[in-house]
Amino acid sequence: MSKAKEYSTVTSIAGPLLMVEHTAGIKYDEIAEIILKNGEVRHGRVLEINQDKALIQLFEGSMGLNLADSRVRFLGKSLELGVSLDMLGRIFNGLGHPIDKGPDIIPESKLDINGLSINPCARDYPNEFIQTGISAIDGMTTLVRGQKLPIFSAAGLPHNELAAQIARQAKVLGQEEQFAVVFGAMGITFEEADYFITDFKKTGAIERAVLFMNLADDPAIERIATPRMALTCAEYLAFEKGMHVLVILTDMTNYCEALRQISAARKEIPGRRGYPGYMYTDLATIYERAGRIIGQKGSITQFPILTMPEDDKTHPIPDLTGYITEGQVILSRELHRRSIYPPIDILPSLSRLKEKGIGENKTRGDHGSVTSQIFSSYARGKEVKELAVILGEAALTETDKIYARFSDDLEATFISQKEDDERSIADTLDLCWKLLLLFPRNELKRIKDADIEKYYLKGQQFEDK
């Protein structure tokens, strides 16, 4: 198969799709190379094959292609990524070619970027706490190794700063292990990309990072491959080299739009808001590639970032993402306006794996009940403050006033922290107790007596100092 047959029978090009006729022996999902008149080579993937007609999705766009002179060569394999340890510290484009002027990678092996699904029997349950140093995440939406926890953000909110801070600070307590960051950028601007690269270089994180960059002016269709490139690299590092890999994917909204573009070009029946009906399945093939495997040292933890159009959580992209991922961290415009960084809205944020990653021997025995109390008190506090807006402060009962004060304090001291502020989990929980000291005992229904004995009194001493 070294010299594959070249077809010059391109019969139509529409948007990112190209049709070749009179083909033989073509397989579904294989990769094609399209050779332009000037010798330029582009890549595509077989989307559908009907008798002797192959429909190809172009990764680099159709600009400059014509019917007469384009030649198509089928490679008989799926899109692959050559992987090697030398990838650490390097920057690639969305299709896995180096763009940092460094040497080419000599691959140790070539892997199909679509991957295979992990057998549910082989999965190991994620239960090791990852400390991000950010109170709102560590305390309330605890991250564990092997989890996929997206950030639901919106235009103009500091999700990049938050992602960079997490990439810098994330660590597993009491262990020194090989840690790597794989960064997949889809359709982000040069400035955003530059922010990450500069930040990674400044803090030295670049040494243990692999970056895949598809920028806003790169072909949109290439974005379909970018997250899969990043995850293939992550799987190699995690399950072949035993590293703990944090994968940051930004911005999934751009990815979904590329998906919609192809679907529209194929004239498929659209689902909600024009997104294809199979978007759930497609997103699942990305997000489900997080996890741990029994008997393997490494792990893949995913932090996808998406911007919610119009801050709408029910938009298909955040909605379908939320159904697949194990929780979500939601950023709030209201908190951001009040200059609270990170503007994490802790009430709708959630980590489904929290219960497994906290408690005695993992974080601390009081973690569960204390944060449950904070959630419920903060929810009440927010309600009280709404009431105060309607009726005025004077109408609040004494207890209600404590709740109002509590929610202000929580936002100002617990949620809010500096970009270079790294808080240990003990600090975060002590901070919780300090805030809960505002309340009389009978308002703390979610906390057991034993924990009061052990930690509330401790909190009191903390206060006295």
Next chain:
Amino acid sequence: MNGGKIVKVSGPLVIASDLTEVKMYDVVKVGLPQLIGEVIGLDGNTAFIQVYEETSGVGPEEPVISTGEPLSVELGPGLIGGIYDGIQRPLTVIQQMSGNWIARGIDIPKLDRKKKWTFKAKVSKGDQVVTGDIIGTVQETELVEQKIMVPPGLAGEVTMIKSGDFSVEEVVCQLKQDGQSADIKMAQRWPVRKMRPVKEKLPPVEPLVTGQRVIDTFFPVAKGGTACIPGPFGSGKTVVQHQLAKWADAQIIVYVGCGERGNEMTDVLMEFPQLKDPRSGEPLIKRTVLIANTSNMPVSAREASVYTGITIAEYFRDMGYTVALMADSTSRWAEALREMSGRLEEMPGEEGYPAYLSMRLAEFYERAGKVKCACSEDREGSLSVVGAVSPPGGDLSDPVVQSTLRVVKVFWSLDDKLAYMRHFPAINWLSSYSLYLDNISDYLGKRISPDFLALRREAIKLLQDEASLEEIVRLVGVESLSPNDRLTLATAKSLREDFLHQMAFDPEDTYTSLQKQHLLLKLIMHFHHLAKAAVSRKLNLDEILKYKVREKIAKAKYIPENNLKIFNELLNEIENVFKAV
């Protein structure tokens, strides 16, 4: 066996030509990797095939072979404690064969062929048996005795029967009917899309006790009933489903993870062997069958997974067991239908779903029920079905929710506002309903307490009053309410926090027996009644609400199941407190 060839490949849809004699829903082997597929449409010389595995690398001209049989499951010893994919391939065996990742084209027996089971014959030579009659038993786990039944369609005189250790493929019994002899093995096959025969369907009259207070007391489901849990993401559908799978008083649990997270199935796999059944003390896994088709596994197998699950459940129902099936989530199943329908270029109905969506859902839920099993003796079994629905954006006007609500009798409405307050289970007490109350009122009245349903009615009314009072409070403040109304608010709060709120992760709170649920509700309502009387005697409500005994009520849910007499002491204490003033 006859072969055709592939014409077109488009994702999970493959079109093949020249498949002669192929029937609708026949299983076919597609292409060189021999992927498993099912015929879902025929048009002249072409057959439309949905393929249960990833189709990359398959192309035109490759062969397609029909097996001539519809998609079937194998039913027999070895099912319990197993984990299978959507078409009943054991995932543990796949792991041994292909490692940590699921490879394609693996064709393996669904039940272990080598393992020997100890078969005890229950009939003797010369007996007349009909379909469904038990010819022998196999003690499969400590909790489950498999009853080997005469497969549907067979009947006659027993000409041979033997006890001993056999594999599922060995003949253990022979029948003679109309001069023809038929072999019976321990394993039988049944097509998944067809309901297994029953003698008669019966109305459900017993509650399925789940140990979840909001469910059992407020919105109970009957044994043989159907329920659905729709809710937006993060509202706790899966936790509720897991709680039901753990604590429901069914003898067999079939859990179908349909298009959901891989880690959730791992959670079940790791947790169930550790958890003890509250009734028998044996690990829960010994009564559980798991079907896992996670969201990244092929779409069309997701469609098959719910049928595979319910057919296995029906098989155990036919033995006379109480079976409960949990499907999480039926929306993913509907989406798989939609995806195939789109690729078949069918005319879409609502939201792109095929027009036959509600018919398929109704057919599925109708397979639940309490039945007289098809056999010569008097045997009853029941199959309850609980389906989670994941509507986009939590919007209940979603076609899957609406079609489901038309067929199920219990609706547990999950509310994300409650989830944000970490009130779990986040089942909204105002919008949920159960239509089984009349059916099971006799049972509750006789077995638990005659005042159970009255207490429930009163409690629900208080919660409804609370909702309307809160509107007023929002406008004019709590001070302007009468003491009676404020007492309503206080009791409703107590109901919410001390009764409805239940921590799945707390070892004592995770399961509450019906007796304890009744006592707990009685405790709260008893205080309410006495407080109401006291208020009418012009006692100060604020003083009443400060009584220490209220703190004890708040903690009553942590009273251990084996020490329920504490409740009587508490009830007396409440009386004494009020007598004292």
